[in-house]
Amino acid sequence: MPLVLRNSFTRRKEEFKPMVEGEVKMYTCGPTVYDYAHIGNFRAYVFEDLLRRYLKFKGYKVTQVMNLTDIDDKTIRDSQAAGISLKEHTDKFVKAFFADLDALRIERAEHYPAATEHIPEMVTLIKKLIDNGLAYQAEGSWYFKIDAFPDYGKLANIDKSGMKTGSRVATDEYEKESVSDFALWKAWDESDGDVFWETELGKGRPGWHIECSAMSSKYLGNHFDIHTGGVDNMFPHHENEIAQSEGANKEKFVNYWMHCEFLILEGRKMSKSLGNFYTLRDLLDKGHSSLAVRYQLLATHYRQQLNFTVDGLEQAAKALERYNDFVTNLTDYSGGESSGEAQGVIDKMLAEFEARMDEDLNISGALGAVFDFVREINRLRAENKLSADERDLALKAVDRIDGVLDFQQKKEALDSDIEALIVKRTEARKDKDFATSDKIRDDLLAMGIVLEDTPRGVKWKRKV
Ligand code: AMP
Ligand code: ZN
Secondary structure, three states: OOOEEEEOOOOEEEEOOOOEOOEEEEEEOOOEOOOOOEHHHHHHHHHHHHHHHHHHHOOOEEEEEEOEEOOOHHHHHHHHHHOOOHHHHHHHHHHHHHHHHHHOOOOOOOEOOEHHHOHHHHHHHHHHHHHOOOEEEEOOEEEEOHHHOOOOOOOOOOOOOOOOOOOEEOOOOOOHHHOOEEEEEEEOOHHHOOOOEEEOOEEEEEOHHHHHHHHHHHHHOOOEEEEEEEHHHHHHHHHHHHHHHHHHHOOOOEEEEEEEOOEEEOOEEOOOOOOOOOEHHHHHHOOOOHHHHHHHHHOOOOOOOEEOOHHHHHHHHHHHHHHHHHHHHHHHOOOOOOOOOHHHHHHHHHHHHHHHHHEOOOHHHHHHHHHHHHHHHHHHHHOOOOOHHHHHHHHHHHHHHHHHHOOOHHHOOOHHHHHHHHHHHHHHHHOOOHHHHHHHHHHHHHOOEEEEEEOOEEEEEEOO
């Protein structure tokens, strides 16, 4: 069955055909590491994880790049406010980002290039734009001349008719109404402090948009299969990426653009600037599990807005419990007399799961098929109509779809189990039974849990 994806550029559903048979190259706009990412951001990253995993399910070899924006207006502003270097500031949030990715079971991309490590590539790209008559200098900074690029505005459907030619915008983010020549390279001024590079373009720093054009072409080539992001990335960021990449390289940039809708809270986009956001940490501190957050972020189709509620999170936890109880009970089941029904139930689920996901990642339909299967197999098990071979086939089918969903609990130690082991270790140390306490520490380490003895007691964290 062909995979059909909705291309935001053509605004149509299209059969997915990679440029190279069996391989997919995709670029996803990553975080600006000036603060903790919120779960609205993670909705975008979970959508990209679903896409990546489903492409692998379909047999493709995926090469994914996600950039880390560690230089922009916001990272400079906040590092200065914190009184530390840009690198020290962004390093902290890069670490936190990866810890959150792991907690949400977002598979690692193949490359995570940081903007500050690709300044020469950006300078080279800007020089190409200058050579092609698409960039000019004003007050020391370099701007993209959108009038000289007739295709500008095609992705976000921009009407350029009322635009004043030559008007410029220096900030990284701006609204559609202020569509203007945008900054490629920003000349240094005092507000940037010690953040600058001395380059052929002058002393300064890159604009936000240029990094994705430079880094995608370095790791994926000038022209590649899929580019993703949240809908707010469409303008100006992706529009500007297209202008830069196609303007510099004189070839098509991306075949399929995919954008996920917002996660909203009380009717408004979750965002840092509105102040209506939760980080993953906020939710874990309230006692929710990261797996329930994954479920909730994943279970609504990516092109529908997702209204985040605590009630939704609790329902997600219940669905996960049902799924995991099913796996546990089936694993423990020793097998009965086959009624000959199981094979059909398994085949139907696998076929429906794939058929629904092939329809532009119709996850609700796919999950519907999974829970029908859970109910049917549970019934056969309860009635002892499932043989041991059929049990194994059903478990294999779960493993196959779980490669996409990653909802199985078994891979992670529960917080309560960890706490219980820590109490045991503390008791062993009190009794001076260091052999036992060391063994517990090693066992926990093997489970990916690192302990730290502090004056206020033992602290633990999951290894990143
Ligand atoms: P940023 O760090 O602001 O560049 O955002 C990182 C990613 O999160 C981008 O792909 C955004 O489009 C996406 N994003 C930001 N807010 C939301 C939201 N409320 N819902 C879904 N995606 C979002
Ligand atoms: Zn980008």
